[in-house]
Amino acid sequence: MASTASTVESSDLDVSQFRHTPFYCEENVYFLCKKLCTNRLADAEGADLFVVFISNEKKQIPLWHQKASKRADGLVLWDYHVICIQRKIEGEFPFLVWDLDSTLHLPLPLGSYVSQAIRPSFQISPEYQRLFRIIHAPILFRHFASDRRHMKDSNGNWMAKPPDYEAIVAEDGTMHNLYEYMEIKTGDVYSNKTIDVKDAVFSQKLGAVANNLEEFFTQIL
Template structure:
């Protein structure tokens, strides 16, 4: 999950864009990064207009664009959650898709709302809210692996750690 600290995250090559460069400002965005064996990590982004899946290095340079100069007040952070834990624990009853009068702000997906294995019906904010204070300062791969495989809400990393972490570990 990615988020601009405080506002939104700008991502390029998004299908929802009406612009030629494909930029969209998301309040949050979920992607899957697949890492297996010695193969390069792949990004599965259902909203991307890039090849599906895309190599992580290409996805970062084309979609996240770390070379794009942001205002210094904004810091792009990533919450990394191991897929089996996410699938067990995540829940969303879609309340974030309703306006203050209870009307849908966007057409909801046709599938049923997601309920966690423990019966929780909504914990989107726990995944969604990310702060710089949560970001790992110790880039140790062992610390990252231990945390990502055990923590319900995963770990938060900074933009410059994303490629490094997934290039050095195998998440099998």
């Protein structure tokens, strides 16, 4: 259940202001971050925003409370998913999750989102464990690109209707690098012994990979 604080925070929010095309979560989140910046709901440059790609080596990740689900509990087995996490300097909750594909409140405190949508306490096979690639939004704005080729079948037909706006092109002209962000392996998970996680998130194109979202964000407070 969402907390009272999270409900109040989202009570006046017009969700329709955010672009949303089903099955194009990476683009939805990209433009969500841009909109939060322009609407002054976030830092103008996105300094308080982080984009999180969720996947694993099997490309099968269970998430609950998803709009695309036909189940009562909202369970969907995605190949990957993308959300935005916002760092809040003031307030009871230091991190808020923005997931336009979720039926949960928007935004939602990170702890509430993890417990309801990710459900780490729910026993699942190790091959379905979720891994998280976290990228600082200003870095993603510069480098991310997708020409939507991943949404076409072997005959070149769309598997889901694409957005009605132009595809995202990186600042350097790159047309497509989505797969670099989607490819997440257990061996990529950061270790305090091998990586300065804070430096990686704020400087690296592909950020850092974690297997525990809440624990990870305590490292960059």
